[in-house]
Amino acid sequence: MTGATSIPCLSGLHHRRNPLEDNPFFHPSNGFYINPSDVILAQVAYDLSAQSQSRVAYHRAGPRREIMYEPSAVKAAIVTCGGLCPGMNTVIRELVVGLWELYGVREIYGIPAGYRGFYSMEAVKLDPKAVHDWHKKGGTVLATSRGGFHLHKIVDAIQLNGFNQVYIIGGDGTMRGAVEIFKEISLRKLEVGITGIPKTVDNDVGIIDRSFGFQTAVEMAQQAISAAHVEAESAVNGIGLVKLMGRSTGHIALHATLSSRDVDCCLIPEMDFYLEGKGGLFEFLEKRLKERGHAVLVVAEGAGQEMIPRNESQKQERDESGNPVFLDVGVWFKSVLKDWWGREHPDELFTVKYIDPTYMIRAVPANATDNLYCTLLAHSAIHGVMAGYTGFVPGPINGNYAYIPLEEVALTKNEVNTSDHKWAWVRSVTNQPDFETNFKGQSL
Ligand SMILES: Nc1ncnc2c1ncn2[C@@H]1O[C@H](COP(=O)(O)OP(=O)(O)O)[C@@H](O)[C@H]1O
Ligand SMILES: O=P(O)(O)OC[C@H]1O[C@](O)(COP(=O)(O)O)[C@@H](O)[C@@H]1O
Ligand SMILES: [Mg+2]
Numbered sequence: 001m002t003g004a005t006s007i008p009c010l011s012g013l014h015h016r017r018n019p020l021e022d023n024p025f026f027h028p029s030n031g032f033y034i035n036p037s038d039v040i041l042a043q044v045a046y047d048l049s050a051q052s053q054s055r056v057a058y059h060r061a062g063p064r065r066e067i068m069y070e071p072s073a074v075k076a077a078i079v080t081c082g083g084l085c086p087g088m089n090t091v092i093r094e095l096v097v098g099l100w101e102l103y104g105v106r107e108i109y110g111i112p113a114g115y116r117g118f119y120s121m122e123a124v125k126l127d128p129k130a131v132h133d134w135h136k137k138g139g140t141v142l143a144t145s146r147g148g149f150h151l152h153k154i155v156d157a158i159q160l161n162g163f164n165q166v167y168i169i170g171g172d173g174t175m176r177g178a179v180e181i182f183k184e185i186s187l188r189k190l191e192v193g194i195t196g197i198p199k200t201v202d203n204d205v206g207i208i209d210r211s212f213g214f215q216t217a218v219e220m221a222q223q224a225i226s227a228a229h230v231e232a233e234s235a236v237n238g239i240g241l242v243k244l245m246g247r248s249t250g251h252i253a254l255h256a257t258l259s260s261r262d263v264d265c266c267l268i269p270e271m272d273f274y275l276e277g278k279g280g281l282f283e284f285l286e287k288r289l290k291e292r293g294h295a296v297l298v299v300a301e302g303a304g305q306e307m308i309p310r311n312e313s314q315k316q317e318r319d320e321s322g323n324p325v326f327l328d329v330g331v332w333f334k335s336v337l338k339d340w341w342g343r344e345h346p347d348e349l350f351t352v353k354y355i356d357p358t359y360m361i362r363a364v365p366a367n368a369t370d371n372l373y374c375t376l377l378a379h380s381a382i383h384g385v386m387a388g389y390t391g392f393v394p395g396p397i398n399g400n401y402a403y404i405p406l407e408e409v410a411l412t413k414n415e416v417n418t419s420d421h422k423w424a425w426v427r428s429v430t431n432q433p434d435f436e437t438n439f440k441g442q443s444l
Pocket of ligand 3: 082171172173200
């Protein structure tokens with residue numbers, strides 16, 4: 001049986017004809033509008049021999065024949081929260097231009113500096129002219145921040161300003177905040193449409209295929225790996241060490257490793273590893289240096305954190321949003337590698353070149369693929385909100401755009417599955433040790 005996962009709808013608004021009907025550029029023909037019964041299946045791979053399998057489906061994103069807002073009565077707010085990600089400006093631009101051109105909305109505002117901007121700063125009026133070249137800029141012109149989430153102050157400000165559509169662009173933390181806002185708005189019985197547009201360079205948001213900007217970040221990460229490879233190859237016993245973003249998930253490291261093919265070992269937060277002894281990292285590197293004269297090591301910033309010595313205050317440190325603050329795994333690695341080599345081969349040359357591209361991979365404008373993706377996301381968000389949906393996230397599922405309940409997205413994390421084919425592929429490309437199996441074997 002298949003039924004669409006329900007998305008809340010605003011109940012106090014009136015149905016009206018979609019103004020796209022009269023838009024000279026669209027000429028809506030058969031199949032242009034999406035029906036409430038059009039769904040996207042969460043899963044496309046099934047085992048035909050299995051008896052009964054429940055199928056999860058989501059409403060398909062896109063324009064509806066009828067909308068629930070009178071465009072001249074819309075007052076929309078757009079906010080960006082959390083860390084940067086390529087494409088944030090494109091999403092803002094396309095929200096503004098889409099609301100303006102597709103639906104004729106004229107009251108569109110940018111909230112500066114993340115959630116705190118709702119109650120502590122003046123909203124900025126936006127129109128297509130103001131945002132026309134934003135897709136070419138990295139970062140977010142609206143500015144972003146961490147922390148500052150005061151639910152009542154935010155919802156009071158939404159109410160006070162008369163915003164009746166709120167577009168929230170952010171990562172997993174932002175989505176959790178958006179759920180709170182949606183619930184408070186429902187409690188106050190306000191006719192305000194809320195949508196969360198998932199942004200995260202880490203690609204740690206679940207259900208959707210991937211988050212925007214991720215591919216651009218992987219491309220940038222590859223450049224760092226290429227430089228590390230050149231440095232390592234040009235040295236005697238050279239190690240090129242690259243630290244990549246990935247707070248608690250190793251997607252960037254994994255994808256950059258797979259696409260670069262220069263990497264000898266990729267370490268991610270989802271996988272434990274160890275240094276000394278049989279089957280450990282040092283034994284592997286020793287062999288690689290002997291065979292090839294160099295090695296490239298890619299490490300996600302959240303990997304191996306529990307191995308780095310830290311004092312009590314470092315253990316407690318959190319950023320303004322409450323995320324744990326990490327120590328630099330790259331700096332730590334460089335020093336343990338040097339100690340190890342000095343101990344084992346005191347008379348032989350050895351070099352570690354550490355490359356830390358951190359913000360360079362996310363502070364760039366989106367590439368062509370991500371720009372197109374951002375446009376489709378923004379338009380999907382607008383069509384959904386104009387149709388009266390609220391508390392939802394637009395996003396691609398198996399290549400098709402769908403509306404997913406906000407709470408479901410906020411609760412689901414996308415982690416690297418180290419038991420699946422993709423991770424096996426990484427190991428086959430790098431030939432790195434299977435630390436988990438080796439560790440079990442060692443301790444038997
Ligand atoms: N559990 C939560 N409930 C409410 N707001 C949250 C929650 N977690 C994070 N936030 C808020 O969401 C915003 C962004 O969160 P953060 O973790 O910094 O980035 P991201 O959204 O990219 O993961 C911050 O303003 C933060 O205060
Ligand atoms: O921007 P900051 O505060 O230095 O934080 C860096 C963190 O932001 C990220 O780039 C993105 O994280 P979020 O998606 O949670 O904002 C992480 O990879 C990294 O750990
Ligand atoms: Mg986050």
